[in-house]
Amino acid sequence: MTLRTTLIDVAALAALPANEVLVVDCRIDLADRTQGERSYLAAHIPGAVYADLERDLSDMSRVAEGLGRHPLPSSAAFGAVLGRWGWTPGLQVVCYDAGPGALAAARLWWLLRLAGVREAAVLDGGFAAWQAAGQPLETAVPARTPTRVTLTWDARQVIVDHAALHAAPAPLLIDARAVARYRGEIEPLDRAAGHVPGARNRPYLDNLLADGHFKPPAQLREEFAAVLGEATPDQVVHMCGSGVTACYNLLAMEHAGLTGSRLYAPSWSGWVSDPSRPVATGNA
Amino acid sequence: MMDELEAALRPLSAPPSGPGWNHAEMTELLGSSLRLPAAVLVGFREGVQPRLVLTVRTDQLQAHAGQVAFPGGRSDPGDGDALATALRESEEEIGLDRALVKPLGYLDRFETISGYCITPVVARIAADARLYPAPAEVAEVFEVPLAFLLEPANLRRYTMEFRGHARPMVEFIHGGHRIWGATAAMLYNLLKRMGRT
Numbered sequence: 425m426t427l428r429t430t431l432i433d434v435a436a437l438a439a440l441p442a443n444e445v446l447v448v449d450c451r452i453d454l455a456d457r458t459q460g461e462r463s464y465l466a467a468h469i470p471g472a473v474y475a476d477l478e479r480d481l482s483d484m485s486r487v488a489e490g491l492g493r494h495p496l497p498s499s500a501a502f503g504a505v506l507g508r509w510g511w512t513p514g515l516q517v518v519c520y521d522a523g524p525g526a527l528a529a530a531r532l533w534w535l536l537r538l539a540g541v542r543e544a545a546v547l548d549g550g551f552a553a554w555q556a557a558g559q560p561l562e563t564a565v566p567a568r569t570p571t572r573v574t575l576t577w578d579a580r581q582v583i584v585d586h587a588a589l590h591a592a593p594a595p596l597l598i599d600a601r602a603v604a605r606y607r608g609e610i611e612p613l614d615r616a617a618g619h620v621p622g623a624r625n626r627p628y629l630d631n632l633l634a635d636g637h638f639k640p641p642a643q644l645r646e647e648f649a650a651v652l653g654e655a656t657p658d659q660v661v662h663m664c665g666s667g668v669t670a671c672y673n674l675l676a677m678e679h680a681g682l683t684g685s686r687l688y689a690p691s692w693s694g695w696v697s698d699p700s701r702p703v704a705t706g707n708a
Numbered sequence: 709m710m711d712e713l714e715a716a717l718r719p720l721s722a723p724p725s726g727p728g729w730n731h732a733e734m735t736e737l738l739g740s741s742l743r744l745p746a747a748v749l750v751g752f753r754e755g756v757q758p759r760l761v762l763t764v765r766t767d768q769l770q771a772h773a774g775q776v777a778f779p780g781g782r783s784d785p786g787d788g789d790a791l792a793t794a795l796r797e798s799e800e801e802i803g804l805d806r807a808l809v810k811p812l813g814y815l816d817r818f819e820t821i822s823g824y825c826i827t828p829v830v831a832r833i834a835a836d837a838r839l840y841p842a843p844a845e846v847a848e849v850f851e852v853p854l855a856f857l858l859e860p861a862n863l864r865r866y867t868m869e870f871r872g873h874a875r876p877m878v879e880f881i882h883g884g885h886r887i888w889g890a891t892a893a894m895l896y897n898l899l900k901r902m903g904r905t
Contacts, residue, residue: 426883426884427850427882427883427884512856512859512861513757513853513855513856513859514852514853514855514856514859514862514882514883516883539756539757540755540756540757540759540853541757541853542757542759542851542853543853543883575756576756577756578755578756580835658836684836
């Protein structure tokens with residue numbers, strides 16, 4: 425087996441021996457907060473543990489601090505989550521959500537990266553692809569031996585300070601939200617509509633083919649080159665509504681070999697928490 | 709983690725000389741023929757999870773084809789010392805810019821069945837160093853978390869029958885890579901110096 429650091433397809437996951445992988449079901453329904461775990465308990469990929477976006481991959485106690493709708497967990501809290509799952513260094517982790525993997529699966533993948541862990545991949549096509557391939561499911565919650573995990577966040581991969589977005593040298597912001605939200609035509613969740621001045625738009629669903637699988641690296645490279653213009657990958661900072669789907673664009677760039685981009689974790693919900701911050705609307 | 713590792717090394721100011729720590733065993737196999745000097749880079753990419761940089765040698769090479777190895781090789785007459793050999797070979801094999809390498813110290817020398825006496829140079833590699841494997845020599849570069857190597861369960865011990873002797877061996881399996889032979893033995897020496905075996 426080869427370690428996967430960006431994506432893994434259904435066949436490759438199915439071929440992995442159970443003791444050589446930690447599969448994490450990250451399904452979440454943002455409209456119905458308990459649906460994800462109920463879906464997991466009803467049927468999941470064999471051996472999978474469950475991660476809840478808000479309980480395990482965020483620190484909701486900090487929501488009032490202007491850090492966005494899904495504040496980052498502390499490294500200690502995230503380490504405790506990994507420990508509960510029996511994670512050990514070097515173990516292949518596979519994250520999936522309902523499909524395509526753009527929600528909590530990408531977030532978990534990125535949190536592992538933030539902790540310096542590279543042996544993690546998102547299941548291409550997610551649970552939907554696994555089911556469509558007729559792969560087995562199970563209902564049992566696996567008993568994994570807990571481990572003690574100590575982590576440190578890699579501060580170079582993340583921006584939480586709003587002012588850093590417009591400090592020199594200014595990064596190139598790429599906003600992963602849908603076009604209408606970026607333009608400010610609609611805003612279903614946050615207190616203001618529009619985008620951070622200077623941000624460019626790359627809706628996260630643009631990373632997918634019509635069949636819900638990831639576009640090939642060469643195509644992603646070409647498309648991101650058009651978004652980046654003169655900027656280099658390490659000058660790119662991703663954002664979205666709350667620092668979740670932005671991880672999907674970051675994953676797409678890494679998959680395309682455009683490495684070293686970062687995340688503005690508070691994202692739009694954090695940016696607009698202070699009404700004095702500027703807001704742009706329209707196409708630029 | 710890196711501090712603990714650094715403290716376990718032979719200091720940069722005192723490069724090891726003389727026979728390898730496994731000299732007696734190799735003498736049984738090779739006799740007392742002259743060992744050729746060589747050096748490898750045991751390089752750890754810096755970061756919140758430091759990672760050891762390893763290579764898979766191409767199948768076309770005459771020696772150790774297809775095996776997992778540290779970057780490194782035989783000392784050239786022009787190399788001043790083992791450090792120079794390790795840096796030069798790393799530049800040639802994986803395109804590692806020596807300006808991004810900070811040598812920390814040495815492990816004990818190790819003798820190989822192929823007749824070399826290897827000086828392992830331990831170093832930090834800058835977090836954002838880019839690596840460019842030389843296609844003729846290196847099939848793949850991969851990285852193993854230091855934390856993985858320090859986990860006792862990942863050190864696999866076995867014995868190999870060789871010329872009538874059962875020899876204790878160690879290996880690590882990381883992903884699809886089997887780290888064994890001289891490379892695993894030098895890592896074992898590192899763990900031993902760290903008091904982790």
